[in-house]
Amino acid sequence: MSKIFQIALGILAAIGGFVDIGDLVFNTEAGAKFGYELLWVVVVGVVGIIVYSEMCGRVAAVSKRPVFDAIRERLGFGVGFGALVSSQIVNLMTLAAEVGGMALVLQLLSALPYRPLIVVAVVGIAVVTWLAPFEWIERIFGYGGLCLLVFAVGVIKLHPDWGSVGHGFVPQMSASGHLVYAYFAVGLLGAAMTPYEVYFYSSGVVEESWTPKDLGLNRANVIIGYGLGGFLSFALMITAGALFLPQGIEPQFVGTVALGAQVPLGAIGLLLALLGIFFAVGGAAIDTCFSGAYNFAQFFGWEWGKYRRPSGAPRFTIAWIVLLALALVVIMSGIDPVMLTEYAVIFSVVALPLTYIPILLVANDRTYMGRYVNGRLANTFGLLYLVIIVVVALTAIPLMIVTNQGQG
Amino acid sequence: MRSPTELDLGVGVLDHQLVDSEGRRCGNVDDLELKGIDEGFPRVVAILVGPPVWRGRGRLGRLAAAFARGQTVRVPWEEVETIDSAVRLKKTARELRLGRGDDRARRWVEWIPGS
Numbered sequence: 306m307s308k309i310f311q312i313a314l315g316i317l318a319a320i321g322g323f324v325d326i327g328d329l330v331f332n333t334e335a336g337a338k339f340g341y342e343l344l345w346v347v348v349v350g351v352v353g354i355i356v357y358s359e360m361c362g363r364v365a366a367v368s369k370r371p372v373f374d375a376i377r378e379r380l381g382f383g384v385g386f387g388a389l390v391s392s393q394i395v396n397l398m399t400l401a402a403e404v405g406g407m408a409l410v411l412q413l414l415s416a417l418p419y420r421p422l423i424v425v426a427v428v429g430i431a432v433v434t435w436l437a438p439f440e441w442i443e444r445i446f447g448y449g450g451l452c453l454l455v456f457a458v459g460v461i462k463l464h465p466d467w468g469s470v471g472h473g474f475v476p477q478m479s480a481s482g483h484l485v486y487a488y489f490a491v492g493l494l495g496a497a498m499t500p501y502e503v504y505f506y507s508s509g510v511v512e513e514s515w516t517p518k519d520l521g522l523n524r525a526n527v528i529i530g531y532g533l534g535g536f537l538s539f540a541l542m543i544t545a546g547a548l549f550l551p552q553g554i555e556p557q558f559v560g561t562v563a564l565g566a567q568v569p570l571g572a573i574g575l576l577l578a579l580l581g582i583f584f585a586v587g588g589a590a591i592d593t594c595f596s597g598a599y600n601f602a603q604f605f606g607w608e609w610g611k612y613r614r615p616s617g618a619p620r621f622t623i624a625w626i627v628l629l630a631l632a633l634v635v636i637m638s639g640i641d642p643v644m645l646t647e648y649a650v651i652f653s654v655v656a657l658p659l660t661y662i663p664i665l666l667v668a669n670d671r672t673y674m675g676r677y678v679n680g681r682l683a684n685t686f687g688l689l690y691l692v693i694i695v696v697v698a699l700t701a702i703p704l705m706i707v708t709n710q711g712q713g
Numbered sequence: 714m715r716s717p718t719e720l721d722l723g724v725g726v727l728d729h730q731l732v733d734s735e736g737r738r739c740g741n742v743d744d745l746e747l748k749g750i751d752e753g754f755p756r757v758v759a760i761l762v763g764p765p766v767w768r769g770r771g772r773l774g775r776l777a778a779a780f781a782r783g784q785t786v787r788v789p790w791e792e793v794e795t796i797d798s799a800v801r802l803k804k805t806a807r808e809l810r811l812g813r814g815d816d817r818a819r820r821w822v823e824w825i826p827g828s
Contacts, residue, residue, distance in 0.1 A: 381727075382743070385728070436827065605741065616828040623821060
């Protein structure tokens with residue numbers, strides 16, 4: 306049983322990172338536009354995040370150094386500071402969007418007005434993160450997010466054309482709308498490999514004081530956690546392909562995503578979908594909020610960690626509270642949370658190389674890692690994904706502009 | 714301190730985490746003070762910590778220093794206990810006047826129940 310609980314870190318990182326509000330909409334939109342044609346991109350993204358999360362977790366377990374320590378050590382103060390500023394802007398955008406997403410789900414559940422519910426969501430996150438220990442935060446949001454499995458049940462009931470679904474796992478270029486297709490491919494990859502997932506995950510490994518003995522647990526966490534995240538992404542995309550594409554529906558609201566479970570499964574499906582979305586998006590809010598505080602603390606050398614009492618790591622504590630307050634201000638301005646995450650995903654893609662290059666360097670440093678340095682498999686995949694990341698980083702913003710955010 | 718046969722100061726020390734004798738994180742190695750360069754025998758005499766030091770770390774370092782407050786703290790190299798992935802010190806942060814930002818910030822957090 307304790308083993309099952311220990312997988313919670315991976316599940317929270319994956320549910321919160323993989324299936325956050327942007328992915329919910331990105332995957333659903335991709336399915337509604339291209340049916341099953343983009344399923345293979347999710348596979349590429351899942352393998353990529355598994356490769357780099359495993360590396361980050363291993364580095365953190367062996368050396369006790371999370372990602373932003375490595376970034377500053379390898380890139381130096383100047384470039385590291387650039388990486389810090391850009392990743393914090395993206396973190397804040399994502400956090401604001403997740404908070405907005407929580408309020409939207411609460412609104413669908415309660416029919417109360419949106420803005421007061423934003424305050425409810427922010428206060429709720431603050432109270433839970435203040436009171437609950439790290440492991441309980443993981444469990445509540447990680448396992449709560451599992452309600453999203455309702456989409457997988459829905460898929461079976463929808464009886465999609467399994468032949469075409471299978472065909473979607475084969476890499477292909479779409480016959481129509483090359484650039485829009487490429488934009489969605491880049492967006493799906495970016496959403497799968499969002500840097501805040503590894504900031505959170507590697508810091509979580511230090512929070513839980515894993516040692517080299519836990520490297521098996523690390524591997525199990527990333528494979529099961531992100532594998533599950535990928536599985537849920539498939540379910541969302543197939544649902545959209547089977548349901549929304551034939552009707553010509555363009556899902557741009559959180560409610561439309563939940564509809565994908567209501568049509569095949571009725572009211573229970575809708576309720577489970579909304580609960581799953583709520584926990585996934587709430588988990589992502591905590592991930593991004595903490596990632597922001599971890600990054601500041603690690604870059605500047607402050608004491609940090611939820612395992613310390615708040616007064617034992619005061620600047621870290623103030624950092625997450627301030628970030629949450631800033632997110633409240635941003636989302637209260639009335640900006641659309643779904644649009645905000647799409648921007649955040651695309652901008653985060655640009656910061657990907659600055660995050661993943663230092664990891665690859667540190668994971669190969671014998672003075673740091675001893676006998677736990679990267680093996681040939683990790684390096685082959687690491688380098689392959691580095692090339693993919695650089696290509697994606699260079700093309701993301703031009704594609705966003707040319708395709709008018711995928712609208713064509 | 715334990716002396717490794719070879720230590721790359723740029724990769725192995727600069728920008729690394731400082732940890733005091735009680736395991737508290739208390740700043741990063743923002744710069745190193747070298748002596749004896751002119752004589753041809755350069756050696757590290759101190760670790761420098763604090764926002765004013767960032768000014769010597771490129772254009773973005775100067776920018777960061779402009780937004781931060783705090784003084785330079787000089788930690789003599791003799792105070793280094795060991796170097797692994799962090800630089801571990803022989804004394805407490807308080808004795809070395811490190812981590813004072815966290816000490817100052819504590820009163821903003823302390824009054825909240827459960828802190």
